[in-house]
Amino acid sequence: MKKATRQQTKDHNTRLVLKTIYDQGEISRADVARTTRLTRPTVSTIVAQLMAQQFVIETGQGPSAGGKRPTLLGVAPDNHHLLAADLSSQAFRGAIVNLRGQIQHQLTIPVNRLSGQEALPLVYDLLDQLTAVSPTPLLGIGIGAPGLVDAATGTIRHAVNLDWRDLPLGSLLAARYEPPIYLANDSHMAALAEYTFGAAHDSHHLIVIKIGRGVGAGLVLHGQPFYGDGMSAGEIGHVVVDDGPDGRLCTCGNTGCLETIASAAAMLRQAQETTAQPGLAWPELVSAYLAGDTAVTAIVQRAAQALGQIIAGLIGSLNVRHIILAGSAVDLGAAYRQAVAAAAHQHVMPALAAHAQIDFSTLGRDIVILGCSAMILHEELGII
Secondary structure, eight states: OOOOOHHHHHHHHHHHHHHHHHHHSSEEHHHHHHHHTOOHHHHHHHHHHHHHTTSEEEEEEOOOSSSSOOEEEEEOTTSSEEEEEEOSSSEEEEEEEETTSOEEEEEEEEOTTOOGGGTHHHHHHHHHHHHHHOSSOEEEEEEEESSEEETTTTEEEEEGGGTEEEEOHHHHHHHHOSSOEEEEEHHHHHHHHHHHHSTTTTOSSEEEEEESSSEEEEEEETTEEEOOGGGOTTOGGGSBOOOSTTOOBOTTSOBSBTHHHHSHHHHHHHHHHHHTOTTOOHHHHHHHHHTTOHHHHHHHHHHHHHHHHHHHHHHHHHOOOEEEEEEGGGGGOHHHHHHHHHHHHHTSOHHHHTTOEEEEOSSGGGHHHHHHHHHHIIIIIOOO
16 A cells, blocks of 8 residues: 655645644634544644644633633534535526535526526526625535546536536636536435435445436445446436336436436426416425325325335445435425335335335425535535
8 A cells, every 4th residue: 555645644644734724613722632543743743734724713611620611612614615506397496505505695597497507607607796796715526417427537527407518618608607516316406415415424235316307326334435437326207207208308318217207397297288378387286295196196296106115226236224315305294104104015025114204305495506515515525
């Protein structure tokens, strides 16, 4: 094994100290040394550097253990900021976020069904406006995009709903903006958000399924995001679930994909067709479902059944016990969640079903933005 250089060791120790302070909230220098097993002089030197860079501040005095009261350290959340953007819905959304994942400023730009090269200027507009209002220089820009995303090269291989193919978005943004650019799949970022900021942060194995314009899954296995070969793990929306004559053509080219039945967009389209109301909007569909409308309930039940079958496959193959549903479908409430869970449990071994828990995300529509923020914090500072 190649020995670490002096600079690599220094960088590792700096990240270790910063992460310890970040995780503890408030902690003394002595306790940082005990936790990290670094010497007190090393910790003092690193803390002085982090304070000079305005990442760490002294927050007050801790309780005395018999001698002088220790000075406590904490991360300064508002001295540095991140820019995170979600390109996965009908409108592009972005935010300026502090080091604690707290959103300071938000912006939404409607896509208005634009796609291909016509949609790209909207991304620039979103980022231009947000960089202009950031109160501090940005540590990084994180983008959550739909479809097949090669995070290593910053390339969107195929985003069906936006009609982007082999788009070098990372390179395009790097040429335009100074901060480091990080690009990832939106569902992967949703899983990272849940693991970092959500109620499931104690789960070492986790699947987040995001249901909105499309359907995608993000996985956390052994406490680490799992992207698979080619960064494409979790593309469940394009698994065929209806290969019969009535299967609908999917934008990916196949027929009967899960996305054509179980996405919020698919449920809405079916409701518009069934009720002969082409102007029906998602909130109206939700209201009709909650009110027990027969036609709409049948559509939602079919969607829940199809999604549950796919979840059963995930439970059976990965033995992950915690599955979280996120995105627009959360609006459908407890009856929808229970229908998904019932379908999943019906199609998997009872011994596995007994331990599988399917919940709604509590992070709301900011889930991808929070995941992108966590990605920047991890890559730039090592504190997530």
